[in-house]
Amino acid sequence: MNFNKIHHAAIICSDYAKSKKFYTEILRLPIINEAYRSERDSYKLDLSVGPNNRLELFSFPNAPKRPSYPEACGLRHIAFEVDDIEAAVNYLNDNKIDVEPIRVDEFTNKRFTFFSDPDGLPIELYSI
Template identity: 60%
Template sequence: MEKNLGLKSVHHIAIICSDYERSKTFYVDKLGLKVIREVYREERDSYKLDLALNDQYVIELFSFPSPPQRPSFPEARGLRHLAFSVDDIEMAVKNLQAKGIKTEIIRVDEFTDKRFTFFEDPDGLPLELYEV
C-alpha cells in the first residue's frame, strides 16, 4: 500500500539572480513582495533574501558570485516559469507597465478559459500573471 507523503503546499521557490540589488528592487519595489529576512553569508559571498506575498513566505532570492546563465530559449528542462494569481489581470498589467515592465499580450487558456500573460524578471526568468 502506497503512503501519502503528506504534502500540504509549496513552501517556497528559490531564485538565483545575477545582480542582487537590481533583483531585490524588482521583487520588492516593483512586484510588492515583503522582506521577511535579509542575510549576507560572508563565507559564500552570497545574499539570501526571504520574501513574502500576502504575508505568506514564497521566494528565496539568492546571489552568488558569477552564476551561470539560465538557458531559456528554446525552452530548457527544469522550472518553466513562476505564476502569480491575480483578480484583475488588466489592472495588474497596467501597473507593471507603469513601472516600466513589459508584458506579453493577454491570452486565454484554452482549457480553463482563464486569462494570463507573461513578463520577465531582470534575469529573464519567465513570470506569469494568471487571472483567477
C-alpha cells in the same frame, strides 16, 4: 508521504540590488528576512507572497546563465495569481516592464500573461 503545500520557490539572480529592487519595489513583495552569508559571498532574501507562500532570492558570484528561454529542462516559470489582470498589466507597464498580450488558457478559460524579471526569468500573471 503527504505534501501540505509548496513552501517556497527559489531564484538565483545575477545582480542582487537590481533584483531586490524589482521584487520588493516593483512587485511589492514584503521582506521577511535578509541575510548576507560571507562564507558564500551570497545574499538570501526571503519574500512573502500572500499570507502562506514565499519566494527566496539568492545571489551567487558567477552563477551560470539559463540555457534557453523558456523551454530549458527544469522550472519553466513562476506564476502569480492576481484579482485584476488588466490592473496588474497596467501597473507593470507604468513601471516600464514589458508585458506580453493577455491570452486565454484553452483548458481553464482563465486569462494570463507573461513578463520577465531582470535576469529574464519568465513570470506569469494568472487571473482568478
